[in-house]
Amino acid sequence: MQLSWRQRLEKSEEYRDFNNWPYIDPQILSKNKSRNYARNREIIASVLNGKSLTVVAKKYQVSEPLINYLLNRALGGNEYEPPELTTALIPGALRKASLRNTPLSRCDKTRGCRGSFNLLLKTVPGLEEQLDKMLIADLSHKSYSQNITPQVFHKEFLKYCAIIIGLMLNTLLIKFNLHMSHAENIFIKELPSLKLKRNRQSEQ
Numbered sequence: 001m002q003l004s005w006r007q008r009l010e011k012s013e014e015y016r017d018f019n020n021w022p023y024i025d026p027q028i029l030s031k032n033k034s035r036n037y038a039r040n041r042e043i044i045a046s047v048l049n050g051k052s053l054t055v056v057a058k059k060y061q062v063s064e065p066l067i068n069y070l071l072n073r074a075l076g077g078n079e080y081e082p083p084e085l086t087t088a089l090i091p092g093a094l095r096k097a098s099l100r101n102t103p104l105s106r107c108d109k110t111r112g113c114r115g116s117f118n119l120l121l122k123t124v125p126g127l128e129e130q131l132d133k134m135l136i137a138d139l140s141h142k143s144y145s146q147n148i149t150p151q152v153f154h155k156e157f158l159k160y161c162a163i164i165i166g167l168m169l170n171t172l173l174i175k176f177n178l179h180m181s182h183a184e185n186i187f188i189k190e191l192p193s194l195k196l197k198r199n200r201q202s203e204q
Helices: 005-011 031-048 053-060 064-075 085-089 116-123 127-139 150-178 180-190
Strands: none
8 A cells, every 4th residue: 555644654653753764964965956955854854843834835935745745755655665764855866666556557448657667577477587688698798689779678578578478368268168257257357458259159
């Protein structure tokens, strides 16, 4: 479950005290980043001390949505993972790759693209290893390596996914023959875009 900053504070009271957050020395940052980081720290500390977003926004001449964004960036996220806290207040700081919590889009129902590639890397068996192997071979100038371009990389990605999907469908077809009603439900609910139809005449 994804938590908002308010939900995080309800579950973890210790984060209400800004002194419990990790300290990052502003002097290690560039002058521009240091200035904005210091401002972000003051904004977050003010909200945690009980001041309203309206009052804080007026004081620092920023919008309330920006304050919400900073709070969610620092405190929001997966409930089973620690929040980024102070690191998220550094302008332009790299963040951990977000995990997709909604199902992937289908031909008949789109749900956006954010986090889709990372989800595929984590869920498609062997995909990440296959892509890493291809990149390492190219960087090492192996005789069997390809000249990796974005187009080639995307083509190999689709090719590997097609192979895995073929194996999964083959497994489902075996189950379909053995457990007709259960397999039919899987096709209808999970793979509607394939438009597979039963040949009822062959069953009679």
